[in-house]
Amino acid sequence: MAPRENSHEPSGTPVPVETGFATLAQLRVGVKAFVEKDGEKRKAEILMTQIRGGKPKFYVHYEDFNKRLDEWIGAERIDLSKEVEWPAPEKPEKKKAGSSSKTDKASQSKQSKSDQKNPKRSRSKLDREISATPEATSVNLPGKAPRPSKASGKENNELLVTSEVTDGTTPKPEDEDMDVVDIQDAAAAAKAIPAHEYSREDEIEKLRTSGSMTQNQTEISRVRNLEKVQMGKYEIEPWYFSPYPIDFVDSEMVYICEFCLSYYPEVTQFERHRSKCTLLHPPGNEIYRDDYVSFFEIDGRRQRTWCRNLCLLSKLFLDHKTLYYDVDPFLFYCMCTRDEHGCHLVGYFSKEKESAEGYNVACILTLPQYQRKGFGKLLIDFSYLLSKREGKLGSPEKPLSDLGLLGYRAYWQEIIVDLLIDGRVEANIEDLGAATAMTTNDVLHTLQNLNMLRYSKNQHVIVLTDAVIEQRERQKAKEKIKGKRSIDPDRLIWKPPVFSAASRTWNW
Amino acid sequence: MTQRVTGQRFRQRKLSTKQNLPVLRENEVEKLPDDDASRHIPKVETGVEKGEEIVTVISAAQAAAQGGGKAAHLYIPTPDAVASKLQYEDLYPRHFTQPATYIRFSSTVEDMIGCPYCMTAEDVAWLKKYNEKKSKGVQCSEDEFEQVMNFFEEATQTKQPYAAVDNSPVLSYEDLEAEFDETISEPSRRFAKDIYQHWKDERLRRGNRSLMPTLKFETNLETDDADPYVCFRRREVRQVRKTRGRDAQVTEKLKKLRKELEEARLLMSYVKRRELLIRDQLAMDKLIFEQRSAVKEIKRKLSIKGDDEELLINQKPAPKPKPRVDMQAVQRGIPGMGPKPQVTRPDGRLVDSDMVSLDDQLAKKSEMIDGFIEENLNKHQKWNVGWVDATWRPITPPLEQSAAKSDFRRVFTDSQLPTPPASVSSEEAGDAMAVERANKQVEPRRSARIRFATPPDDVPYQDQSRFRRRTGRGGRVMIDRRGVKRQKLEAIDERVADRWKFAGDSSEDEQTYPVDWTDNLHIRYRIMIERQGEKQHAQATAAAAAAHNRRSIENHNRSASGHLMPPTPTNTG
Numbered sequence A: 001m002a003p004r005e006n007s008h009e010p011s012g013t014p015v016p017v018e019t020g021f022a023t024l025a026q027l028r029v030g031v032k033a034f035v036e037k038d039g040e041k042r043k044a045e046i047l048m049t050q051i052r053g054g055k056p057k058f059y060v061h062y063e064d065f066n067k068r069l070d071e072w073i074g075a076e077r078i079d080l081s082k083e084v085e086w087p088a089p090e091k092p093e094k095k096k097a098g099s100s101s102k103t104d105k106a107s108q109s110k111q112s113k114s115d116q117k118n119p120k121r122s123r124s125k126l127d128r129e130i131s132a133t134p135e136a137t138s139v140n141l142p143g144k145a146p147r148p149s150k151a152s153g154k155e156n157n158e159l160l161v162t163s164e165v166t167d168g169t170t171p172k173p174e175d176e177d178m179d180v181v182d183i184q185d186a187a188a189a190a191k192a193i194p195a196h197e198y199s200r201e202d203e204i205e206k207l208r209t210s211g212s213m214t215q216n217q218t219e220i221s222r223v224r225n226l227e228k229v230q231m232g233k234y235e236i237e238p239w240y241f242s243p244y245p246i247d248f249v250d251s252e253m254v255y256i257c258e259f260c261l262s263y264y265p266e267v268t269q270f271e272r273h274r275s276k277c278t279l280l281h282p283p284g285n286e287i288y289r290d291d292y293v294s295f296f297e298i299d300g301r302r303q304r305t306w307c308r309n310l311c312l313l314s315k316l317f318l319d320h321k322t323l324y325y326d327v328d329p330f331l332f333y334c335m336c337t338r339d340e341h342g343c344h345l346v347g348y349f350s351k352e353k354e355s356a357e358g359y360n361v362a363c364i365l366t367l368p369q370y371q372r373k374g375f376g377k378l379l380i381d382f383s384y385l386l387s388k389r390e391g392k393l394g395s396p397e398k399p400l401s402d403l404g405l406l407g408y409r410a411y412w413q414e415i416i417v418d419l420l421i422d423g424r425v426e427a428n429i430e431d432l433g434a435a436t437a438m439t440t441n442d443v444l445h446t447l448q449n450l451n452m453l454r455y456s457k458n459q460h461v462i463v464l465t466d467a468v469i470e471q472r473e474r475q476k477a478k479e480k481i482k483g484k485r486s487i488d489p490d491r492l493i494w495k496p497p498v499f500s501a502a503s504r505t506w507n508w
Numbered sequence B: 001m002t003q004r005v006t007g008q009r010f011r012q013r014k015l016s017t018k019q020n021l022p023v024l025r026e027n028e029v030e031k032l033p034d035d036d037a038s039r040h041i042p043k044v045e046t047g048v049e050k051g052e053e054i055v056t057v058i059s060a061a062q063a064a065a066q067g068g069g070k071a072a073h074l075y076i077p078t079p080d081a082v083a084s085k086l087q088y089e090d091l092y093p094r095h096f097t098q099p100a101t102y103i104r105f106s107s108t109v110e111d112m113i114g115c116p117y118c119m120t121a122e123d124v125a126w127l128k129k130y131n132e133k134k135s136k137g138v139q140c141s142e143d144e145f146e147q148v149m150n151f152f153e154e155a156t157q158t159k160q161p162y163a164a165v166d167n168s169p170v171l172s173y174e175d176l177e178a179e180f181d182e183t184i185s186e187p188s189r190r191f192a193k194d195i196y197q198h199w200k201d202e203r204l205r206r207g208n209r210s211l212m213p214t215l216k217f218e219t220n221l222e223t224d225d226a227d228p229y230v231c232f233r234r235r236e237v238r239q240v241r242k243t244r245g246r247d248a249q250v251t252e253k254l255k256k257l258r259k260e261l262e263e264a265r266l267l268m269s270y271v272k273r274r275e276l277l278i279r280d281q282l283a284m285d286k287l288i289f290e291q292r293s294a295v296k297e298i299k300r301k302l303s304i305k306g307d308d309e310e311l312l313i314n315q316k317p318a319p320k321p322k323p324r325v326d327m328q329a330v331q332r333g334i335p336g337m338g339p340k341p342q343v344t345r346p347d348g349r350l351v352d353s354d355m356v357s358l359d360d361q362l363a364k365k366s367e368m369i370d371g372f373i374e375e376n377l378n379k380h381q382k383w384n385v386g387w388v389d390a391t392w393r394p395i396t397p398p399l400e401q402s403a404a405k406s407d408f409r410r411v412f413t414d415s416q417l418p419t420p421p422a423s424v425s426s427e428e429a430g431d432a433m434a435v436e437r438a439n440k441q442v443e444p445r446r447s448a449r450i451r452f453a454t455p456p457d458d459v460p461y462q463d464q465s466r467f468r469r470r471t472g473r474g475g476r477v478m479i480d481r482r483g484v485k486r487q488k489l490e491a492i493d494e495r496v497a498d499r500w501k502f503a504g505d506s507s508e509d510e511q512t513y514p515v516d517w518t519d520n521l522h523i524r525y526r527i528m529i530e531r532q533g534e535k536q537h538a539q540a541t542a543a544a545a546a547a548h549n550r551r552s553i554e555n556h557n558r559s560a561s562g563h564l565m566p567p568t569p570t571n572t573g
């Protein structure tokens, strides 16, 4: 039943997959081979190749894994004793890409030979070329649109069959930690997101009209461009591409100032910067403070540089985010912990100054070095607290990232179950929404998702299932041990900001 | 989709979100053979995108398929974050102290990071070598180095915005030097020429591209759209969308702007006209002067003696003599020419009376003051007849008489602050007038007036005299006073004062005369009114006024040496 097996079984409309044994020299972009990953052999697709230090390196994407785990590997990790899958024969309209793929590969290998002494430079050159010519981008990224759409189409059929069986018996696999979930679940989540293929024009139109940071399809399969970033006390591996200055592909480590979020390609520059930088907290007004965290409200228009820096940083960890447009129409709510060094950014969410769709969150992120500590829940809780203060119902902008979706699901479940478990005998959906600032749809979705909305004796009923009660008990026990962190509404000193027509738009 | 299709076979029963639904436990619901029942509920838009709905079901499916056994490693794998080797304490010193109140902050990153250029390892090496050759006093500091480099970078950015694209040559030192401005300090400039060579080398090494890595912004070329590095575009479409309201607003703004520009233009043309007139006038003056000296010459020639001094001196009183005025002035200046003609100054006031009356006025004023004080002194003496004066200042008016008492306060409180609550903390304090009420002679109307009088709007609070009345031990009544002083003159509007400076076209009714409301004249005027109105209180009123007057003198008319000086009215014209 696991989709991992399904995915290479041609089902429904059979797509003939050509398989066979390959030599190292035959490996090229688009080939799927078995690669060792954490002691297991996993099928992976080659997205890019290059010669580094005289040895071939492959940028691979593991099937059924989120692409944040894509990585460069050496040839020794590829198992050539197993058959590989050759890329599907080019369809007529793909011909152009296919042919240029070969020529590009040729030129690439030629280039790498001439540049063998300085492999890093060759990489950066290559990247520059990529960004300069639009055709070239699709060359190295054959998975662009077909891969996800093919997958989702197939999974579509499958799940609808299985859903009826499983819906009732589902104990949610989520543990208390919002990040905790089934591996394959995550993989599927990542894959299923692009529900249908967009044309470039559609997509830009969508970006323009939807007014915020929805995903940019062509960026989804882009190769990660930074190796490592250093920030505060941590070194972090980026997950996704982010449009930092193109020269940074040459850097082994990009240094990011913890307070102003400025970025430097080498440690000397960074240290010089630190000797001059006097910022100690996000450059805005503190609107919430308890003994654990502070929230700052930052206006994208007034703090353009800082907010751009923040977006660049968060793009490293958010696949769906796009930096296509500027930060002006957003407010950024930044959560920090404090010590004598300053206020350390832990996470943030952005929010449109005026959302036509009624979204109360555009992007939301807990920085990786602070994940799995319950900060995500505080961020979500805070976003709903703001909505309550505004007297509005809110919902996060779609699509959510896999981690984001899980975080929200866990939050919604906790909040709604908490409300229902207080001994009441009746509840109505709109009241639940009003009490939590959740939209009616999100309440319904949560109830349905937990199989709590049923039909019994000729009427609809809300069922507190044994599963959710059990989970609630477990969580309470855990809170007793670990202590519960929550947002105290009394400590929010904030009035919903009002913007003139001019400041909402993009005057320069 | 399949679900929806199968669901349609059942009768749809609408789920109302407004309706109260029973909340049950699992054991209270009958077990159903399958979950068909849930399909009675119409699928709602879940608020999550379709793709994600699918995810939900997948996760359910997989969890079911795998059972509970795999729970041990159920998590989304993410790449690691590890502790950095950099010395955090050195890089981020402990400078933060949390203020008691929530932080409010509006400085930008640019404000807070100093010079944006940060030295690279190459720069550090170069600077070290460079400084080795120099004696300690004239070495280039890192800050100075960065300032110069930053200046070169920014100047190039302005002068060659497309340097990276169009292969333009690296700017010469002379070109850059010509751009020197306040962003580059004097000490830094000493090194500019030497640093230039290093900067140029670095620039050439990078194909004349910026030394500070920059983001790619839109160039409005076709390649922008496909370039993932191009970010933070302006979003123009949306602006266009919400047009109607904005259009009207913009039109209004443009109209207003145009009107303002029009007015400014008109003003300028008037100024020009005025200046032209002044020029003509000066020419005229010159002509007059020349003709006069010609007259003088002729007089000399014809041996007519005397009078030519006046001919010239008499120009003085009229700074802008018009021929007609001047002629009259000449006549007037000559002694024995009969009654003075009514000469008007260009501003419409009488030249003559203006000139004379100032002295008169001053004399009158001081006379009045002297008389006033004299009169009051006499009154005091009269009051004090038959009394032994044990007070600190004999002239202080007696407080015993009830009528005088109430009047005393009224004069001040009328136009000044009402009596604030007494300082004693008992209930008594709540009623400051309690003491007053004990006194049967107080007229209710008056006390009410005292109570509710509001301070004059035009006098700043600090400048108002304030009194506090309180009852001390043994029923003693005490009055504290504060801020008792003469009013300051209202600041003279410079623009108003300026009006006399230039032209003579301002009209009379526009003129404002700042008035000192505590001026003796005014006090006197008020006294007069009081006298006419209430004869029986006249005496007391005068006493109060006198007290006020005296206070004014005490507070304001001490010279630096401490001597009392008569109140001199400051220039109000």
Ligand SMILES: [Zn+2]
Pocket (backbone or CB within 6 Å): A257, A258, A259, A260, A261, A262, A273, A274, A277, A278, A279, B113
């Ligand atoms: Zn900084």
